[in-house]
Amino acid sequence: MSPQRLRRREAPRLYHALRDSFHGDLVDGASARGGLETLGALGKTRFIAFVAASIDGRISLSEKTVPRWTSKEDWRFFQHSLARMEAVVVGRNTYAAVAGRLRKRNTFVLSNGPKTMVRRGSVTFLNPAKVALTPLLAKYKSVAVLGGGAVYRFMLESELLDEMFVTLEPLIFGRGKEMFVGGTRTTRVTLLSIKRLNRAGTLLLHYQINRWRP
Numbered sequence: 302m303s304p305q306r307l308r309r310r311e312a313p314r315l316y317h318a319l320r321d322s323f324h325g326d327l328v329d330g331a332s333a334r335g336g337l338e339t340l341g342a343l344g345k346t347r348f349i350a351f352v353a354a355s356i357d358g359r360i361s362l363s364e365k366t367v368p369r370w371t372s373k374e375d376w377r378f379f380q381h382s383l384a385r386m387e388a389v390v391v392g393r394n395t396y397a398a399v400a401g402r403l404r405k406r407n408t409f410v411l412s413n414g415p416k417t418m419v420r421r422g423s424v425t426f427l428n429p430a431k432v433a434l435t436p437l438l439a440k441y442k443s444v445a446v447l448g449g450g451a452v453y454r455f456m457l458e459s460e461l462l463d464e465m466f467v468t469l470e471p472l473i474f475g476r477g478k479e480m481f482v483g484g485t486r487t488t489r490v491t492l493l494s495i496k497r498l499n500r501a502g503t504l505l506l507h508y509q510i511n512r513w514r515p
């Protein structure tokens with residue numbers, strides 16, 4: 302069966318698995334773990350982006366700083382989710398900002414720099430124009446796509462994005478880094494769940510990317 306047809310058949314099961322898993326307390330480890338294990342059992346890699354954004358869709362005010370404007374509730378959700386992912390894909394700038402936290406994970410850092418793949422412990426540096434990313438990630442059941450904007454765009458355009466968790470913090474930046482740097486094609490998504498994380502109004506949105514039906 303072609304990958305696209307397989308995906309089409311799996312989609313309803315995935316929706317329900319995700320809904321069941323994340324509808325309750327989103328910072329509850331057991332429920333998040335259950336969801337990701339269910340997806341893994343379906344036997345293919347799931348690519349899941351985690352994004353924190355202002356309500357005008359910006360992910361950062363400056364290039365090199367770790368976001369400090371995100372809520373502690375989002376941080377807890379993110380950490381619990383990340384602990385259950387098998388690998389991480391990240392851009393060189395974002396890696397530079399959070400290297401200490403990613404060094405012990407199976408981390409794939411995208412950069413135009415390396416001519417070949419460079420491994421340092423569990424961290425792999427590669428240029429996806431020269432080294433195919435998909436076969437490297439095929440052995441993982443769940444891959445977290447952590448940005449920044451150039452990587453979200455690359456993964457979406459390479460059809461390596463199945464889901465997105467977008468945390469909308471109640472802020473208007475009015476400037477700053479776009480979620481998809483340089484813009485991308487219009488893509489239809491399906492809302493799987495929405496949760497208000499705190500009294501300030503932080504919203505956690507969970508989307509399925511409808512890759513096969515733009």
Ligand SMILES: NC(=O)c1ccc[n+]([C@@H]2O[C@H](COP(=O)([O-])OP(=O)(O)OC[C@H]3O[C@@H](n4cnc5c(N)ncnc54)[C@H](OP(=O)(O)O)[C@@H]3O)[C@@H](O)[C@H]2O)c1
Nearest residue numbers: 352353360361364392393394395412413448449450451455
């Ligand atoms: N709010 C959030 O959820 C969130 C998430 C992640 C990051 N951020 C923030 O966003 C900012 C960084 O964003 P960014 O867009 O500048 O950085 P980025 O995507 O982390 O890094 C950009 C760099 O990654 C490499 N790269 C990305 N895609 C590539 C591709 N397809 N092929 C080859 N190389 C590729 C290039 O490195 P080379 O220059 O080496 O070629 C590029 O210059 C930071 O402030 C960070 O804190 C926010």
